[in-house]
Amino acid sequence: MSETLTKELAVTRALELPFWKKPTNAEILGGGITNFNVKITDEGRTYVVRLGEDIVEHGVMRFNELSACRAAHVAGIAPAVRYFQKGALVQDYVDAEPLSEADIQDPQRLRSIAGVLTKVHREATQLIRGPVLAFWVFHILRDYAETLRLMDSDHLPSLNALMAKAEKLERAVGKVQLVLCHNDLLPANILNENERLWLVDWEYAGLNSPLFDLGGLATNASLSEGLQQILLETYFDAPISDALWAQYSAMKCASLLRESMWSMVSEQTSKIQFDYASYTRENLLRFEHAYADLQLK
Template sequence: MKTDLLTTTIPESKFSAVKNALKYLFNHNEIEDIQLLTGGLSSALVYRMTVEGKDYLLRIVMHADEMHDPPRQHICMGLAASANIAPHVYYSNDEDALAITDFVQNKSLREGFASGKDLITALGNTIKAMHELPLFPKLVNFLDGVDIFIEQFKALHIFPEHVTAEYFSLYAEIQKAYPRHDTDMVSSHNDLNPNNILFDGKKIWVIDWEAAFQNDRYVDLAIVAKTFVHNQEDEAIFLQTYFGEQLDEYKRARFFLMQQICRMYYAMIMLKLAAAQKPANHVHDTDMVQPGMAEFGAMLMSGKILLDTYEGKLQYGKILLNTMLAAMKTERFKAAIDMMRVF
């Protein structure tokens, strides 16, 4: 009996809850192996756990609050699992703030599809299926939430005000024009970064429902596009897959503006995390001249820079802001803002 694996791996405050879950599922507490998984930015503890020769994923929320809310997460995850979008859920307990699901042995997403077009189409169909689920619980208006993140960033005084003035000045056009109170809500994951999109060799699975709630449909589309949609041809395939015959210029414009909102969203998160991780007596580098997103991605892939470091978060935040700023200086941006004002 390897309960010692649990005692040396699971926090003491959650030990009894994990034992109860194992007892409920397997009628015993014996496990063959348990490994803490790292790599994401979530505050939850995530483990690969082997029981009776099969791997499971154990997820434990350590500090519950409005954002890290086990009941909401478990509802969203359960609805997605019932539609074969999320891995099968074997056990969830709101009070203990833990869940046990199937473990997906992840394979290369890009290598799993014959072409980039096939991958983009598969991702578009996955988002479409998710958005057809029964509505997730409410949490917050997304644009209002981004506005709060902006105010929190400004309060940290990471950069002198003049360094970011142009970014926020142009973003204010979106704040005024985007239909933030549109009642057309869908069940949204809200954090479809590559760490949360797994591929088992046959099918795409979506994990980590921590940020899930009912939201503007363009949020999931924009977040996936940040990583996988690289040009106008990709965008056309992606949006056509999702909207079909209903795709029009208004939807294209709204998607484009949400891309900038999501870049701001992730930039604020990264810079806030960088500020929390800043070494003592260190002065933030205010130079906004940075590599492009493609070059930064290559640096991450090669290990030249790590996203879990202070430097990685600071640089990524700057690059997201620069990518947003470049997009907001285009004619497409002006046209999109004008279209929102008309509608």
Template sequence: MVDEAFIKSLRQEWLEKPVKIVKLKGGITNELYLVEDNEGRKYKVRIPGKKTELFIDREAEIKNLKALEATGITPKLYEHKEDTQISIIEFISGKVAKKEDFKDPKVREKTVKAIKIIHDSNVQLCNVFNIFREVERYNNLLKAYDKTILSDYPINEMLEIVKRIETEVNKDFIKLVPCHNDLLPENFVFVNDKVYIIDWEYAGMNDPCFDIADFITELDNLTNNEEEHIKQLYFGEGKNREQRRVDLYKLPARLWWALWAVMQYHVSELDFDFNSYARFQFNECLKHLKMLREKYPEVIKGISV
């Protein structure tokens, strides 16, 4: 944890006028601080965690944040310090979503609408996000570490199925759009009837079906009907190929986060139980394997898992 004097030193005006500084809870990648000046303006100071350069392209993120401001539903970037990679971002004062909120159909409606604003915005992000290359990248990074956690799960079989899923989704024509790629509930902030989407570290041009798949898999408390409601809100009628891609992306989405968590377990200094988080994600992978076996047996045919 850094001291208040360091936080104040990040902006000259914070040295000259009184500010309140509070450490924010919940970050599992970075240290986060809320700074409020004497005029009521609020800022989020983000200090990157150890070795986060393994996970995040900060240069791309900053360019993307600036491009996305035009959508009106992302926080403003006030300052980014290239030497330390510390960012000062608009703090959105509102209700941070929890997964229980998405049991409410009205919440699902307004969040899907916000996602569509991003996807339909025609904003051109500076990078492409490919979930299959990300899974490969994390798997390769983990070869430098012991098999703690990994040895308890059928990793090789999952990786083989993910390769088959890539082949399947690539049979479709896919138009890449700006995507968030990390749509967990806490990245939605509700201000009255408006929805803001925050934390764009993994943003990039991608298949919108991946964003929807990742969003749905984060909401592991949804019933089948509630999940179908999200798909209906986003796709409308007659989009069977797109809805199939959503289902197929679920396993690679969870496997990516599982491998991410194992990597964090090895390198992070943050006070967070990455062991348990990784195991939760791997158990979610097993759940999605069961879904694939039941709905798309051709994808896992011949692989014993």
């Protein structure tokens, strides 16, 4: 969207969609730092409108989000899509609460989330149709670095060192299995409806290693090492070898670097009102700590 999208403009655009018959009670929902979500009731049913254009610098293409949402719905882990047009996706509203870090840190809840991820990686991978984007984090990091150079970013002095670390992480990750992944497992993107879990916000979905979803969840929910062991052992249904733990740890570290560089680019390109500079600093600090713990050569 060319102009800065405000909450008021988002509600107006949502109500203008030709999908509606008698829309009422339009309100902005919380969450989302690349788009707005508008809740609307129409003829006794409630929906959520996700407003957002393609974000090329981040690899977000809405046709891909649509395909992922549809596959995830058939797999039973995402609300149904009811309407789509350029810049707008309408889904059923789920009367559920977004999880917090503390919620995810509950061992039983964590095991349930591992089961949801299994459905994403095994079932939704088989169900998705049409062209599907890849989400290879190390390609994304290289592209972000070049984007930042072209924009003459304030972060230029740190790029060479960060990309050298990215190369070491890619070697440490090694060969991977490609499946459909969510790739943005923030606690707020996991909804709890009376202990049924839903995943929302599929804009970064794409073919990737399941280790990225597992590592991203761990960093976003600040999981202890013990809880990470529970997550991986539940997901893989087996004890975790030292080799797999090392591969997972490198991918988890890469997910922190990707979040940091995503924010660096967003500092200059996003039209959403959000303190990206502070978000960059926070995630870079977490990345550097995680990278130091790996002790890569």
